[in-house]
Amino acid sequence: MLNVRGLSVRYGRSVRALEDVDVEVGNGVLAVLGGNGAGKSTLLRTVSGTVRMHGGAVTSGEVLVDGTRVDQMDPAAIVRRGVVAVPEGRQVFARMTVEENLRAGGLGARSAAARASARARVHELFPVLVERARQRAGLLSGGEQQMLAIGRALMSGPRLLLLDEPSLGLAPQMVARIAAIVRDIHAQGTAVVLVEQNATMALQVADHAVALEVGRVALAGPASELAASDEVQRLYLGGHAESAEQAAAEAREAERQLSGRTLARWTS
Numbered sequence: 001m002l003n004v005r006g007l008s009v010r011y012g013r014s015v016r017a018l019e020d021v022d023v024e025v026g027n028g029v030l031a032v033l034g035g036n037g038a039g040k041s042t043l044l045r046t047v048s049g050t051v052r053m054h055g056g057a058v059t060s061g062e063v064l065v066d067g068t069r070v071d072q073m074d075p076a077a078i079v080r081r082g083v084v085a086v087p088e089g090r091q092v093f094a095r096m097t098v099e100e101n102l103r104a105g106g107l108g109a110r111s112a113a114a115r116a117s118a119r120a121r122v123h124e125l126f127p128v129l130v131e132r133a134r135q136r137a138g139l140l141s142g143g144e145q146q147m148l149a150i151g152r153a154l155m156s157g158p159r160l161l162l163l164d165e166p167s168l169g170l171a172p173q174m175v176a177r178i179a180a181i182v183r184d185i186h187a188q189g190t191a192v193v194l195v196e197q198n199a200t201m202a203l204q205v206a207d208h209a210v211a212l213e214v215g216r217v218a219l220a221g222p223a224s225e226l227a228a229s230d231e232v233q234r235l236y237l238g239g240h241a242e243s244a245e246q247a248a249a250e251a252r253e254a255e256r257q258l259s260g261r262t263l264a265r266w267t268s
Protein backbone atom coordinates (compact mmCIF):
# COMPACT_ATOMS: atom_id res chain seq x y z
CA MET A 1 0.00 0.00 0.00
CA LEU A 2 2.96 2.33 0.64
CA ASN A 3 5.91 2.73 -1.71
CA VAL A 4 8.73 5.12 -0.94
CA ARG A 5 11.16 5.30 -3.85
CA GLY A 6 14.50 7.06 -3.98
CA LEU A 7 13.33 9.60 -1.41
CA SER A 8 15.64 12.45 -0.44
CA VAL A 9 14.58 15.16 1.99
CA ARG A 10 16.37 18.25 3.22
CA TYR A 11 15.79 20.83 5.90
CA GLY A 12 17.00 24.19 4.65
CA ARG A 13 20.08 24.06 2.45
CA SER A 14 22.41 22.03 4.52
CA VAL A 15 20.64 19.25 6.46
CA ARG A 16 20.24 16.14 4.34
CA ALA A 17 17.79 14.18 6.50
CA LEU A 18 17.05 11.38 3.97
CA GLU A 19 19.10 10.20 0.99
CA ASP A 20 17.72 7.88 -1.67
CA VAL A 21 15.49 5.89 0.70
CA ASP A 22 13.39 2.96 -0.54
CA VAL A 23 10.69 1.52 1.71
CA GLU A 24 7.70 -0.69 0.99
CA VAL A 25 4.73 -1.67 3.13
CA GLY A 26 2.12 -4.18 2.00
CA ASN A 27 -0.40 -4.97 4.70
CA GLY A 28 2.07 -5.87 7.44
CA VAL A 29 4.05 -4.11 10.14
CA LEU A 30 7.27 -2.39 9.09
CA ALA A 31 9.72 -1.41 11.84
CA VAL A 32 11.96 1.59 11.15
CA LEU A 33 15.02 1.46 13.40
CA GLY A 34 17.89 3.87 13.86
CA GLY A 35 19.62 6.10 16.37
CA ASN A 36 19.05 9.78 17.09
CA GLY A 37 18.94 11.90 13.96
CA ALA A 38 18.88 8.91 11.58
CA GLY A 39 15.86 10.31 9.72
CA LYS A 40 13.05 8.14 11.13
CA SER A 41 10.69 10.99 12.01
CA THR A 42 11.46 12.72 8.71
CA LEU A 43 10.33 9.59 6.87
CA LEU A 44 7.02 9.56 8.76
CA ARG A 45 6.56 13.30 8.29
CA THR A 46 7.09 12.96 4.56
CA VAL A 47 4.61 10.08 4.24
CA SER A 48 2.00 11.99 6.28
CA GLY A 49 2.57 15.22 4.33
CA THR A 50 3.72 17.26 7.33
CA VAL A 51 7.43 17.58 6.51
CA ARG A 52 6.90 21.02 4.92
CA MET A 53 5.45 22.31 8.20
CA HIS A 54 8.79 21.41 9.78
CA GLY A 55 10.75 23.32 7.15
CA GLY A 56 11.64 20.23 5.13
CA ALA A 57 11.37 19.61 1.39
CA VAL A 58 11.43 16.55 -0.85
CA THR A 59 14.34 17.06 -3.24
CA SER A 60 13.97 13.81 -5.18
CA GLY A 61 12.06 10.56 -5.22
CA GLU A 62 8.41 9.87 -4.53
CA VAL A 63 5.92 8.54 -2.00
CA LEU A 64 3.03 6.47 -3.36
CA VAL A 65 -0.08 5.27 -1.53
CA ASP A 66 -1.98 2.65 -3.53
CA GLY A 67 0.03 3.74 -6.57
CA THR A 68 -0.87 7.45 -6.29
CA ARG A 69 1.80 10.05 -5.52
CA VAL A 70 1.13 11.79 -2.22
CA ASP A 71 4.44 13.56 -1.54
CA GLN A 72 3.08 16.92 -2.65
CA MET A 73 -0.39 16.46 -1.14
CA ASP A 74 -1.52 18.24 2.02
CA PRO A 75 -1.88 16.19 5.23
CA ALA A 76 -5.70 16.18 5.17
CA ALA A 77 -5.74 14.68 1.67
CA ILE A 78 -3.36 11.95 2.84
CA VAL A 79 -5.61 11.19 5.84
CA ARG A 80 -8.52 10.82 3.40
CA ARG A 81 -6.45 8.18 1.61
CA GLY A 82 -6.35 6.19 4.85
CA VAL A 83 -2.90 7.13 6.14
CA VAL A 84 -2.87 8.52 9.70
CA ALA A 85 0.12 9.42 11.86
CA VAL A 86 0.62 9.39 15.63
CA PRO A 87 3.54 11.80 16.10
CA GLU A 88 6.23 11.40 18.72
CA GLY A 89 5.50 12.67 22.21
CA ARG A 90 1.89 11.62 22.88
CA GLN A 91 0.33 14.74 21.47
CA VAL A 92 -3.15 14.62 22.97
CA PHE A 93 -5.34 17.69 23.48
CA ALA A 94 -4.49 18.01 27.19
CA ARG A 95 -7.36 20.32 28.19
CA MET A 96 -10.00 18.32 26.37
CA THR A 97 -11.56 15.19 27.83
CA VAL A 98 -10.67 11.72 26.62
CA GLU A 99 -14.03 11.51 24.85
CA GLU A 100 -13.51 14.88 23.13
CA ASN A 101 -10.10 13.75 21.92
CA LEU A 102 -11.65 10.65 20.38
CA ARG A 103 -14.45 12.70 18.83
CA ALA A 104 -11.84 14.99 17.23
CA GLY A 105 -10.16 11.93 15.71
CA GLY A 106 -13.51 10.76 14.35
CA LEU A 107 -13.97 13.94 12.29
CA GLY A 108 -11.96 12.27 9.53
CA ALA A 109 -14.21 9.18 9.40
CA ARG A 110 -15.96 8.44 6.11
CA SER A 111 -19.47 8.18 7.59
CA ALA A 112 -21.38 8.07 10.86
CA ALA A 113 -21.46 4.26 10.63
CA ALA A 114 -17.69 4.12 10.08
CA ARG A 115 -17.23 6.42 13.07
CA ALA A 116 -19.40 4.23 15.31
CA SER A 117 -17.53 1.12 14.23
CA ALA A 118 -14.17 2.82 14.86
CA ARG A 119 -15.32 3.94 18.30
CA ALA A 120 -16.35 0.39 19.22
CA ARG A 121 -12.95 -0.86 18.06
CA VAL A 122 -11.11 1.79 20.11
CA HIS A 123 -13.18 1.05 23.20
CA GLU A 124 -12.42 -2.66 22.91
CA LEU A 125 -8.71 -2.09 22.40
CA PHE A 126 -8.49 0.46 25.20
CA PRO A 127 -11.09 -0.17 27.94
CA VAL A 128 -9.28 2.41 30.09
CA LEU A 129 -10.43 5.13 27.69
CA VAL A 130 -14.05 4.20 28.41
CA GLU A 131 -13.40 4.39 32.17
CA ARG A 132 -11.71 7.78 31.79
CA ALA A 133 -14.03 9.20 29.13
CA ARG A 134 -14.81 12.38 31.08
CA GLN A 135 -11.34 12.98 32.45
CA ARG A 136 -9.05 15.61 30.99
CA ALA A 137 -6.49 13.97 28.74
CA GLY A 138 -3.66 15.90 30.40
CA LEU A 139 -4.35 14.03 33.67
CA LEU A 140 -3.81 10.57 32.18
CA SER A 141 -0.56 8.65 32.78
CA GLY A 142 2.05 8.59 30.02
CA GLY A 143 0.98 5.13 28.86
CA GLU A 144 -2.69 6.08 28.87
CA GLN A 145 -1.94 9.21 26.86
CA GLN A 146 -0.13 7.05 24.31
CA MET A 147 -3.19 4.80 24.12
CA LEU A 148 -5.40 7.86 23.63
CA ALA A 149 -3.12 9.19 20.88
CA ILE A 150 -3.33 5.82 19.08
CA GLY A 151 -7.07 5.55 19.76
CA ARG A 152 -7.67 9.01 18.34
CA ALA A 153 -5.80 8.07 15.17
CA LEU A 154 -7.85 4.86 14.84
CA MET A 155 -11.10 6.87 15.03
CA SER A 156 -10.77 7.84 11.37
CA GLY A 157 -10.50 4.17 10.35
CA PRO A 158 -6.99 4.25 8.82
CA ARG A 159 -5.64 1.52 6.56
CA LEU A 160 -2.06 2.54 7.36
CA LEU A 161 -1.06 3.78 10.81
CA LEU A 162 2.26 5.60 11.26
CA LEU A 163 3.55 5.37 14.85
CA ASP A 164 6.51 7.50 15.91
CA GLU A 165 8.26 5.99 18.96
CA PRO A 166 5.15 4.89 20.87
CA SER A 167 7.28 3.24 23.59
CA LEU A 168 9.37 6.32 24.34
CA GLY A 169 9.68 6.96 28.06
CA LEU A 170 7.30 4.17 29.10
CA ALA A 171 7.96 1.50 31.75
CA PRO A 172 8.74 -2.01 30.40
CA GLN A 173 5.27 -3.39 31.20
CA MET A 174 3.58 -0.55 29.34
CA VAL A 175 5.98 -1.03 26.40
CA ALA A 176 4.86 -4.67 26.28
CA ARG A 177 1.21 -3.58 26.26
CA ILE A 178 1.82 -1.12 23.44
CA ALA A 179 3.55 -3.92 21.50
CA ALA A 180 0.54 -6.20 21.99
CA ILE A 181 -1.79 -3.40 20.91
CA VAL A 182 0.19 -2.83 17.71
CA ARG A 183 -0.11 -6.55 16.95
CA ASP A 184 -3.87 -6.40 17.53
CA ILE A 185 -4.25 -3.34 15.33
CA HIS A 186 -2.44 -5.16 12.54
CA ALA A 187 -4.44 -8.36 13.06
CA GLN A 188 -7.58 -6.27 12.61
CA GLY A 189 -6.45 -5.28 9.12
CA THR A 190 -4.50 -2.04 9.54
CA ALA A 191 -0.94 -1.88 8.20
CA VAL A 192 1.58 -0.19 10.51
CA VAL A 193 4.87 1.66 10.17
CA LEU A 194 6.48 1.51 13.60
CA VAL A 195 9.36 3.92 14.19
CA GLU A 196 11.27 2.82 17.26
CA GLN A 197 14.57 3.23 19.02
CA ASN A 198 13.51 0.20 21.07
CA ALA A 199 14.67 -2.34 18.48
CA THR A 200 13.90 -5.29 20.74
CA MET A 201 10.24 -4.41 20.90
CA ALA A 202 9.97 -3.32 17.26
CA LEU A 203 11.53 -6.49 15.84
CA GLN A 204 9.19 -8.65 17.90
CA VAL A 205 6.14 -6.86 16.53
CA ALA A 206 7.15 -6.26 12.91
CA ASP A 207 7.35 -8.66 9.98
CA HIS A 208 9.79 -6.46 8.05
CA ALA A 209 12.28 -3.85 9.17
CA VAL A 210 14.62 -1.19 7.84
CA ALA A 211 17.45 0.44 9.74
CA LEU A 212 18.34 4.02 8.87
CA GLU A 213 21.77 5.48 9.43
CA VAL A 214 22.39 9.16 8.76
CA GLY A 215 19.46 9.30 6.38
CA ARG A 216 20.26 6.16 4.38
CA VAL A 217 18.87 2.63 4.53
CA ALA A 218 21.67 0.62 6.13
CA LEU A 219 19.81 -2.69 6.50
CA ALA A 220 16.47 -4.05 5.32
CA GLY A 221 14.72 -7.41 5.42
CA PRO A 222 12.39 -9.72 7.35
CA ALA A 223 12.33 -8.72 11.03
CA SER A 224 13.27 -12.22 12.20
CA GLU A 225 16.35 -12.21 9.95
CA LEU A 226 17.41 -8.77 11.09
CA ALA A 227 16.90 -9.69 14.75
CA ALA A 228 19.23 -12.67 14.26
CA SER A 229 21.90 -10.77 12.31
CA ASP A 230 25.18 -9.97 14.02
CA GLU A 231 25.11 -6.40 12.78
CA VAL A 232 21.69 -5.66 14.27
CA GLN A 233 22.68 -7.41 17.51
CA ARG A 234 25.77 -5.24 17.71
CA LEU A 235 24.23 -1.93 16.62
CA TYR A 236 20.71 -2.02 18.03
CA LEU A 237 20.39 -4.90 20.48
CA GLY A 238 23.90 -4.95 21.95
CA GLY A 239 24.04 -5.62 25.66
CA HIS A 240 20.29 -6.11 25.90
CA ALA A 241 20.09 -9.89 25.71
CA GLU A 242 18.56 -10.18 29.15
CA SER A 243 16.09 -7.36 28.68
CA ALA A 244 15.11 -8.76 25.27
CA GLU A 245 14.12 -12.02 26.91
CA GLN A 246 12.28 -10.20 29.64
CA ALA A 247 10.50 -7.97 27.11
CA ALA A 248 9.45 -11.04 25.11
CA ALA A 249 7.93 -12.66 28.22
CA GLU A 250 6.14 -9.44 29.13
CA ALA A 251 4.86 -9.00 25.57
CA ARG A 252 3.47 -12.55 25.57
CA GLU A 253 1.70 -11.97 28.87
CA ALA A 254 0.25 -8.60 27.80
CA GLU A 255 -0.91 -10.12 24.54
CA ARG A 256 -2.50 -13.06 26.34
CA GLN A 257 -4.52 -10.61 28.44
CA LEU A 258 -5.49 -8.36 25.55
CA SER A 259 -5.81 -10.29 22.36
CA GLY A 260 -8.31 -13.09 22.93
CA ARG A 261 -11.00 -10.54 23.69
CA THR A 262 -10.51 -8.16 20.77
CA LEU A 263 -9.14 -10.35 18.01
CA ALA A 264 -12.09 -12.68 17.69
CA ARG A 265 -14.41 -9.81 16.93
CA TRP A 266 -12.28 -7.78 14.57
CA THR A 267 -10.66 -10.40 12.45
CA SER A 268 -13.98 -11.92 11.43
Ligand code: ATP
Pocket residue numbers: 011012015016017034035036037038039040041042043054055056197
Ligand atom coordinates in the same frame (compact mmCIF):
# COMPACT_ATOMS: atom_id res chain seq x y z
P1 ATP B 1 15.23 10.89 16.84
O1 ATP B 1 15.17 9.44 17.13
O2 ATP B 1 16.25 11.62 17.65
O3 ATP B 1 13.87 11.56 16.86
P2 ATP B 1 15.16 10.65 13.95
O4 ATP B 1 15.76 9.39 13.47
O5 ATP B 1 13.68 10.70 14.05
O6 ATP B 1 15.80 11.05 15.33
P3 ATP B 1 14.93 13.07 12.40
O7 ATP B 1 14.20 13.80 13.49
O8 ATP B 1 14.17 12.67 11.20
O9 ATP B 1 15.70 11.80 12.99
O10 ATP B 1 16.15 13.98 11.96
C1 ATP B 1 16.99 13.70 10.85
C2 ATP B 1 17.96 14.86 10.68
O11 ATP B 1 17.24 16.04 10.33
C3 ATP B 1 18.74 15.21 11.93
O12 ATP B 1 20.02 15.64 11.55
C4 ATP B 1 17.97 16.36 12.54
O13 ATP B 1 18.80 17.20 13.30
C5 ATP B 1 17.45 17.06 11.30
N1 ATP B 1 16.15 17.73 11.52
C6 ATP B 1 15.02 17.16 11.97
N2 ATP B 1 14.01 18.05 12.01
C7 ATP B 1 14.53 19.22 11.59
C8 ATP B 1 13.98 20.52 11.39
N3 ATP B 1 12.70 20.79 11.63
N4 ATP B 1 14.81 21.49 10.93
C9 ATP B 1 16.12 21.23 10.67
N5 ATP B 1 16.70 20.02 10.82
C10 ATP B 1 15.92 19.02 11.27
